[in-house]
Amino acid sequence: MSIVECINVKKTYKQGKVEVAALRGVNLSIDKGGFVALAGPSGSGKTTILNMIGGLDSADSGRIVVAGNSYEKMTQSQMAELRLHSIGFIFQAYNLIPVLSALENVEYVMLLQGIPADERRKRAKAILDEVGLEGKYDRRPAELSGGQQQRVAVARAIVSDPIIVLADEPTANLDSKNGQGLLEIMKEMNSKKNVTFIFSTHEEMVMEYARRIVYIKDGMVAEDRIKKA
């Protein structure tokens, strides 16, 4: 069953007077529970596809359907609602809120969802324990290492049980040990909670973890490879 459908998605950006075609007609279908890598060189369009799937950016043409919601018919407010309840994000630069502790960063999404404080706290602590950050609840981002910050970001992305998690080069700022640790956590969450993970990368090590690799080149799907179990 497809959880993400991209049908002939095109996107062009303007850089000064020059128009750059970022996506030239991407067709992609991802099933629920997938652990999918979008691979390709810098500037190939990986991040743009992730932004489109996450509803952070809009396509010039084509159709994107996520969890049965067709983006072309949705308002900004509906998109925000969809992101809040169904999509988790992990960014290359962690993007934690610096004035909040690890626990509060994880709690914040649930605050936006209107979940009561007690439950928020309980769930945030549980997920931080799961990603190996027990005892570090009250540390602010500046007091955590890069690997730990990215684990907080993973915890924040999955704490409210989203349908899909989009990760844009999640290990790019981490050393290989921390990168592997993070991927193990993501893989565990994928199998335990059946959350669909879609991540962009150009690292071989990351691709090894993926069950499916979609190669993007010049804004198009160049190759779509499903690994054998």
Next chain:
Amino acid sequence: MNLQIAWRNIWRNPRRTTVIMIAVIIGVWNMIFLGALMRGIVVAMVNNGISTLTGDIQVHQKGFRNDPVIENSIKNPEILETILNNTLPSDAKWASRVRVSAIANNARHSSGITLAGIDPLREADISFIGEAVVQGSYLKADDKNGIMVGQALVDKFETKLGYKLILMSQDTSREIASRAFRISGIFKAELESTEKKFVFVNMPVLQQMLKLQNGVSEVSIILPDHQDAHHVKNTLNADLPSNLEAATWRELLPMLDAYLKIYDGFILIWYLVVFIAMGFGIVNTTLMAVFERMREFGLLKSLGMKPGRIFAGILTETLILLLIGMAIGNILAFLCVYALSGSGIDLSSFAAGAEFAGMSRVIFPVISIWDLSAANLVVFVLGLLVSTYPAIKAARFTPVEALCHT
């Protein structure tokens, strides 16, 4: 948690927050404290005006205000007295006077003055003179030769207590009437010009000197509350005979009335000017904070935060800044007002200039609810209003635009 986040956001850059908070504190302090000083000047001017023989309301013969000559006196004050006793609130006070222009002479000097014939007992309750005598004694009802003179006139005439003063004026038959009095009391007033202008004698003596029989120039009324003057005047006018008319102090002192009206408008303009300076600081600080956190707004939007919530977050931060600034500004202003409430600010060295404007020699700050509310409302409402611009800007960033911001 939203408040907690806003609070922490404010203190991300403590130096910047402190600077803008100091700007708000100084602005609010300035508005309230200097406003209180200005209000103090105005209140003193009104009180001086009312207590310097004006009162809250005066009753005259029609035509007296345009031509204040002795012929335009009230001929039968008994009828008026009956109406006053029946119409005025029980705790209102009133006194009749004879007031004429006159010339005062002694062996060396002469000067134009206003000669007031008073009922010493009643007058003491309604005008400054009751508590103004600093040498000699206040007029006694049976003193036929006594005169109370201002300190400045005594100095000018180089005279002293117990010395003679000759007064000349025109009587009802347009003849020159003159009489010698002996200085029985010397008074000091808020304004030096009052000391030079007014001299006081017993009313029956002056009535006899001017052949006025029992006529009076005016009846001055003091009400428990100045604000009631207009209403009481209307009631009085309805009951008075057609040859008499009542007027409030605002009508009797049109310059002062005009000044008060200008003052209320002026203080609002001044509040706005102070605020504009402060407002630029608020907008600048908030905009800087917004641009610094653009990536974060992108993140929040990608997490599913709606623009309205981002807008509300920025406004909450400004609100906290404003409330703290206003609280400290108010406290500082009240402390300054309290510190000056005993001694006031002595402007004696500028007395001549201050008197020209009708100001007292000592200014006591007065905090009025209107000024206090206006100052706080201006800062609060406009402060929030100007911060809507950066808040709207923050709310309008698209997530991608914000996340790509470096």
